[in-house]
Amino acid sequence: MSPPVVIYRYDMSPYANRTESVFAFKRIPHQRVEVAPIMPRPQILEPFGLNYRRIPVVAIGKDLYCDTNLILAVIERRFPTSEGYGTIYPPKRNGGASDTGIIRSFCRPLVKTLFMLCGLLMPWDVLPDAFINDRSTWIGTKIDVATFIAMRPGAISTIKAHLAQLEEQLQNSGGDWLFDTVDPSLADVSVGFLLQWIKPEAPGKPVFESENLPLTLAWFERYEAHLQKAKASQSGPKDISADEASAIIANGDFESLDVVGFDKTDGALLGLNLGDTINVTPLDTGATCSSTGKLLALSIEEVVIEVNGNAGVFRAHFPKIGYKFERA
Ligand SMILES: N[C@@H](CCC(=O)N[C@@H](CS)C(=O)NCC(=O)O)C(=O)O
Missing domain, CATH: 3.40.30.110 (Glutaredoxin)
Structure with a gap:
């Protein structure tokens, strides 16, 4: 058991x-x-x-x-x-062993970088002081809300630059998932959860309105649909x-x-x-x-x-x- x-x-x-x-x-x-x-x-x-x-x-x-x-x-x-x-390392669409090592080494630094950038798109100006003080302790520096807000446009631009590399990957592989697997892998979850985080936030909107990321935005919709289906069938x-x-x-x-x-x-x-x-x-x-x-x-x-x-x-x-x- x-x-x-x-x-x-x-x-x-x-x-x-x-x-x-x-x-x-x-x-x-x-x-x-x-x-x-x-x-x-x-x-x-x-x-x-x-x-x-x-x-x-x-x-x-x-x-x-x-x-x-x-x-x-x-x-x-x-x-x-x-x-x-199930597995987070599904087989590749065109056969061959799963890329477990490369998927893991792709996810770790990318998640860390994107998490910090996406964090800047949170509604810092309306979050309670208790939360801001707590997160200041968590990051080890006093958070200055005005500085965070001023950093947003740059963060959006950098998030889009990261996503443009995924766009290139999806274009090259022609597949549904980031590592050309038959189902979502850890790589899809690892970018997907961060986009899910910023999607409901108004400052995140420009990311989802990008004109030069059609395959990435379609991939994200597909990811959310797959996740919803998996969650619906879960006990x-x-x-x-x-x-x-x-x-x-x-x-x-x-x-x-x-x-x-x-x-x-x-x-x-x-x-x-x-x-x-x-x-x-x-x-x-x-x-x-x-x-x-x-x-x-x-x-x-x-x-x-x-x-x-x-x-x-x-x-x-x-x-x-x-x-x-x-x-x-
Ligand atoms: N590298 C850690 C990062 C975890 C992390 O940063 N979690 C956030 C919540 S999503 C957190 O702990 N924030 C501060 C807190 O909740 O105390 C991991 O992958 O689990």
Whole structure:
């Protein structure tokens, strides 16, 4: 039987939407805990002792996964097509193996760049002070609303320049999806969720009115239609309380640590040994929150620490890329 999956999320979170879109395409049954769009988030810190502020966090059994770059890789591993789940690496239209590595390395930097540009199109001038102060802490600089608004035209122009490269790709391949796959891949989700984020916002309008992006805009419509269909045929998701969630997670099982293992060579590069107590901190946003715990496993891709909260002992997993790991 599949392990229970719980996502900690809030409605307006684009990265939660990225994850939930993959859940829909892969047909993964899951439950959701709604958290506040600003700090504090006791639903995560108290039961698990996990001092990670970014959203989403996904629990699979008793393992807590942070960062969509890792979450989506793990979801593909733990819910494979061989067990009847969908995939975010569908076959290519003209045959051949899926481009999993190139899709992942395309998504990571592009999502990061586009997320920051799209963020400038949010309605900063009407957002409450509490939100602006919270996000100032999150990015590590005091947000000046007038500066953000003045940066919008440049952001729109740069977003369009990025999309023009996708336009070229769609033109060259003649396919429906960004990597010429038979169904949407992680690449489609990764650009799609950001366009979905800015679509309802008035400052985002010029992007959707671009005259030189016909194939990209048609691709986006196709993406939204596919996603809607996948969501319509999904059972659930079910919204549960934080208490229900921590009980479910505490009763779950850990995945074997052997799956991640301990790469001694990599550990030496980072100056880390198995069993060290370490701090894990994001390198970009949310860096005021560090998660601390005993180092349990380390691979080229993933770092696992033990965390303790009032619901018990858990394992928190972080991607290697984009985080700092230091002995506490
Ligand atoms: N690299 C992270 C970024 C996650 C992220 O930035 N999430 C946003 C919400 S969409 C966030 O945490 N914003 C600040 C907050 O909600 O506290 C990931 O891929 O999960």
